[in-house]
Structure formats: C-alpha cells, structure tokens
Amino acid sequence: MVYELKMKKIMLEVLADKISSIAACILALLEEGYIPNKKKAEVINWSMILSNVYNNIEIFDEEEQTKADSLYNKVIRL
Amino acid sequence: MTNNLVIVEPGFISVIIPTAYLPTYYRLLATVIKHGEESIANKKPCKYRDTDVVDCFNLFNAAIASVEVNKVKLADLIISYINAKLDTLYPDVVIPEVEELTYNYIYYDVPAEYMFTFYALMQLLSEYGELMLKDCKASCNNTNANIIRYFNMFYSGLVSISNRKREIGVKLINNVTQSLKDNYPGLINTYSFIFVANNKLKILVEQGEEHPVFKIDEDDMELYSDIFKTNTFPIVFSLTFTT
Numbered sequence: 001m002v003y004e005l006k007m008k009k010i011m012l013e014v015l016a017d018k019i020s021s022i023a024a025c026i027l028a029l030l031e032e033g034y035i036p037n038k039k040k041a042e043v044i045n046w047s048m049i050l051s052n053v054y055n056n057i058e059i060f061d062e063e064e065q066t067k068a069d070s071l072y073n074k075v076i077r078l
Numbered sequence: 079m080t081n082n083l084v085i086v087e088p089g090f091i092s093v094i095i096p097t098a099y100l101p102t103y104y105r106l107l108a109t110v111i112k113h114g115e116e117s118i119a120n121k122k123p124c125k126y127r128d129t130d131v132v133d134c135f136n137l138f139n140a141a142i143a144s145v146e147v148n149k150v151k152l153a154d155l156i157i158s159y160i161n162a163k164l165d166t167l168y169p170d171v172v173i174p175e176v177e178e179l180t181y182n183y184i185y186y187d188v189p190a191e192y193m194f195t196f197y198a199l200m201q202l203l204s205e206y207g208e209l210m211l212k213d214c215k216a217s218c219n220n221t222n223a224n225i226i227r228y229f230n231m232f233y234s235g236l237v238s239i240s241n242r243k244r245e246i247g248v249k250l251i252n253n254v255t256q257s258l259k260d261n262y263p264g265l266i267n268t269y270s271f272i273f274v275a276n277n278k279l280k281i282l283v284e285q286g287e288e289h290p291v292f293k294i295d296e297d298d299m300e301l302y303s304d305i306f307k308t309n310t311f312p313i314v315f316s317l318t319f320t321t
Contacts, residue, residue: 026250027253046114053111059175060108071111075114
C-alpha cells in the first residue's frame with residue numbers, strides 16, 4: 001500500500017531526532033554521575049520500534065497505516 | 079590462517095535479518111501497530127513482561143545477535159519462541175503479505191571502529207535470549223535489564239552518528255564500551271578473533287592502535303570477489319593490498 005514518501009521521511013527524521021535528543025540527555029546525566037530513569041529507556045525503545053515500522057510502512061494496508069500514525073502520535077508525546 | 083593475509087580497510091558492518099526470519103519480523107511490526115497503544119497504556123507487572131510486544135522485539139534483537147555470534151540454532155529457537163508467543167497472545171494479528179521473501183534485510187549498520195563493542199553486546203544479547211528461553215522472568219533481573227539498556231544506548235549512539243550528531247553518538251558508544259569493560263571484564267576482546275561471514279569467508283580481526291584491522295586469507299579471494307558481486311556480503315570495506 002502506497003504511503004507518501006515525504007511523510008515517511010519526515011516521520012523517520014523526527015524519530016531519529018527524538019532518539020538523539022534522549023541520547024544527549026542520557027549522556028549528560030551519566031556524565032554528572034546520575035543513572036537515567038526507565039522512562040527514557042522506554043522512549044528510546046518505542047522510537048526504535050517505530051522507526052522499524054516506518055521503514056516498512058508500505059507493506060501495511062491503509063487501516064494499519066492510520067493506526068501506525070496514531071501510535072506515532074502517542075510515542076512522540078511520551 | 080595467519081599465513082598470506084591481506085589487510086583490508088574497515089568500513090561498516092551491516093547487521094542483516096536472514097530471509098527465514100523476515101515473516102516473524104513483519105509479524106512483530108504488525109503486532110506493534112495493532113497492540114502498541116494498549117501496550118504503552120498498560121504497564122504489566124514484571125512477571126508478565128515477556129508477553130509485552132516490546133519484550134518480543136528485544137527477543138528478536140537477541141535472535142539477530144545470536145546469528146551474529148554464530149549461534150544459529152539458538153537464534154532459530156528464539157524465533158520459534160517469539161512465534162509461539164505471538165500465536166498465543168496476539169492471534170488476531172494479520173501477517174502482512176510480502177511478495178517473494180528471497181532477500182536479506184539490512185537491519186542497521188555499525189561503523190567498523192566499534193565492532194569490538196558491538197560483538198561484546200551481541201554476545202550479551204545472545205545470552206539474554208538464551209536465559210529468556212529458560213526462564214521468562216529473566217527480563218525482570220537487573221543484570222539482564224541492563225543488557226537491553228546497553229543495547230539501546232549503543233543503538234541510540236548509532237542513530238546520533240547518522241543523524242549529524244556524531245559527538246553525542248561517539249561519547250555514548252564510548253560510555254557503553256567503558257560500562258561493558260567495568261561490568262564484564264574480559265568480554266571485549268583486545269586480541270584477534272575470527273568470524274565467518276556467509277559461512278564461507280573467514281576474516282581475522284585484530285585490535286589495531288586506533289581501529290580494528292581486518293585481514294582475509296588470500297586463498298579466499300575468489301570467494302570474496304564472488305560474494306561481493308552478488309552484493310550479499312554483510313560487511314562493506316575496501317581492499318588495501320600489502321606486501
């Protein structure tokens with residue numbers, strides 16, 4: 001099923017930015033001697049999984065693509 | 079093996095999903111789409127954690143790691159376990175139809191300079207997968223949870239490097255390397271080791287002064303060029319001949 005290429009690219013970029021920004025935050029905490037909380041790991045985990053989903057979004061039908069977008073909105077707000 | 083060696087310049091290690099595992103991978107993605115939101119909303123108690131889609135995904139990473147460290151039988155077992163879990167827990171998920179699954183899927187790329195950390199992580203992830211097969215509560219254990227944390231941090235580092243934030247990525251991966259050295263002494267090899275690519279080509283890897291040095295046997299050069307032509311070789315590098 002066709003998925004707009006531009007949208008796919010943007011979503012993957014946003015997810016990569018999300019992972020990078022959390023990574024920067026984790027690094028800053030580690031350098032100060034703190035242990036990052038589980039929430040940050042959860043955000044990275046979900047962003048990683050969603051990146052996999054969007055890399056293969058064309059194999060899903062329209063209903064699943066809409067559901068993926070809905071999940072994306074949820075993960076971005078984590 | 080140590081005679082007639084040719085030094086090759088390292089580039090990237092491409093981690094691939096073998097063709098046989100692709101249906102499970104696509105099924106996992108479909109499960110994430112269908113049950114992801116409820117999984118985020120429902121925090122399950124630790125003893126049920128292996129039923130979560132995220133844990134199934136971590137197990138899938140463990141299977142891929144097992145392939146990387148040449149434990150293919152273990153990888154097959156983990157994949158069977160994931161399929162059984164998905165059959166039981168998410169029978170309503172429709173597996174996406176993909177025409178002719180005859181290709182190997184490139185999962186992610188790792189700069190070769192981090193390959194020693196990468197292989198240490200792959201060993202740990204593979205052990206994590208084995209423990210999960212023996213006891214589904216293994217993911218509740220702090221030590222095992224840390225393995226997933228290290229992998230996530232390593233992966234975040236890779237994403238940062240490819241996302242124009244090299245400095246953060248490098249620092250993060252160095253941090254993972256240091257943590258592994260501290261917590262698992264002797265795990266990160268500083269000595270040579272050999273691994274087999276595509277079950278055909280033997281490559282000797284040594285820790286150089288700055289970067290790992292890849293060496294291949296001259297006897298295998300025919301094989302190497304053959305694999306390179308078919309474009310299925312999992313490691314991308316250029317050749318530099320030495321005399």
